[in-house]
């Protein structure tokens with residue numbers, strides 16, 4: 001009898017579900033996980049006293065609270081809500097990761113002491129050192145964007161010229177073949193004494209690292225343009241200028257973007273090396289400095305900022321490509 | 335619909351004198367055209383019929399001025415053709431729309447290249463309406479069917495008010511209904527605007543329905559095998575006994591005597 005009742009309740013539940021707001025179980029689980037992380041951080045006594053443990057626990061609790069708050073309101077958030085729903089497994093795993101990190105560092109002291117910092121140590125760095133980190137981020141961005149911008153522009157123009165003009169190709173191609181495969185960092189010692197400052201040397205190196213792949217890919221894009229595109233434009237009265245700017249360049253654009261992505265990756269590498277070797281500013285320099293002082297928490301903090309900056313720049317480039325190449329089908333979504 | 339500035343006739347006078355052409359294939363010359371001579375008087379509609387691979391598209395490339403012939407001369411209004419000119423517009427066998435441009439921008443290509451787009455924007459809309467693509471102005475080429483792409487290519491040629499319209503199997507990918515409709519549209523447009531037309535087609539019936547004169551080519555290297563004058567009024571009907579008679583003759587010339 002009671003099992004029959006249960007069944008009725010169950011079917012009743014199921015019949016009701018399409019109209020009634022479904023409970024977001026993933027969100028509840030995530031909220032619970034973050035709450036557990038907060039409790040563990042706050043209540044488990046630590047061997048060594050970390051200054052910002054309280055703040056870190058509060059931060060975790062805030063995340064838990066926000067998630068709990070979002071559970072009943074998810075449907076009101078629209079598309080953002082859907083994305084949040086999809087992220088629930090990640091949110092749970094992140095919280096578990098924080099718990100694990102807490103345990104092996106601050107709580108159980110399983111990892112060798114100075115090299116591995118607990119999350120509250122990173123928070124401490126962000127709270128106390130943020131002006132300096134910000135300054136370093138700005139310095140890095142300035143250097144990177146200037147070098148990348150110059151490299152991308154020069155590479156693009158060079159690539160189009162080689163692809164278009166036989167004469168330019170005759171002179172530039174051998175140079176490109178010899179110098180292109182060389183990693184830009186190999187020029188570092190020469191660049192640092194050939195340029196007036198290590199900063200301008202770094203701009204040059206980043207531009208070089210960016211310019212080579214952009215040149216080669218732009219060139220291959222222009223060289224690979226369907227000759228029928230030119231025939232059509234020519235029969236319709238196009239000038240050479242039109243053929244370059246309105247036919248060759250847009251047709252080569254997908255290749256150019258591959259080059260821009262490759263150049264961006266290469267420019268990150270050169271940026272960090274250049275900052276570690278000579279430039280007295282930027283996140284690379286900060287990393288080096290933190291390591292010198294055995295300030296490992298600072299190192300991790302800077303590394304995280306660096307990862308976020310690089311990832312954002314790549315995202316930005318993807319966004320630009322999606323805008324410019326909207327005509328292409330089957331674009332990779334980042 | 336065509337407002338011509340000069341006192342030149344709307345149609346271009348095309349003369350092809352003893353044109354031979356060859357390509358290099360694996361180091362050996364491949365003769366493609368063999369002493370081809372023909373004339374299309376202003377306002378004429380000439381169809382070129384011939385087996386696949388005989389050299390019809392090659393002849394059109396030479397007429398367009400995209401390549402110089404190895405031998406012989408091609409004259410437009412009595413002057414040698416030295417390069418492409420927007421008065422001679424080609425609709426290629428392959429539509430080759432620019433994938434990065436919308437249909438509207440593709441059709442506007444010629445006007446933009448000549449720097450007159452701003453004054454003649456409405457011509458683009460007109461051409462799109464004519465080929466029945468006005469609803470797809472903002473679509474990208476990968477969103478079109480093969481036949482729609484061909485119609486867009488036709489519109490791209492028509493906006494330029496050509497004096498010589500060169501058509502390389504422009505209706506090859508269309509279904510038979512759209513095809514018949516487009517044949518009618520092209521003929522009507524040609525009669526209205528008065529340009530000279532050169533049409534390459536595989537379809538004997540299409541050639542006879544549309545052209546005033548049909549030139550039959552041999553196998554490669556293409557020589558002119560025969561010329562059929564189609565002296566029938568428009569609009570023509572495919573069951574017109576004269577046309578049926580001419581169709582038999584043309585098929586016989588192409589070596590397909592028993593087929594129909």
Ligand SMILES: Nc1ncnc2c1ncn2[C@@H]1O[C@H](COP(=O)(O)OP(=O)(O)OP(=O)(O)O)[C@@H](O)[C@H]1O
Nearest residue numbers: 357358359366385386387388389390391392393554
């Ligand atoms: N660029 C080229 N290089 C070498 N050979 C070529 C080239 N273009 C065309 N040919 C050859 O010239 C011959 C004629 O080609 P064309 O395109 O003029 O034929 P067609 O009469 O238009 O044929 P279809 O009716 O099939 O379109 C073919 O045998 C082809 O292989």
Ligand SMILES: [Mg+2]
Nearest residue numbers: 390391427502
């Ligand atoms: Mg052909």
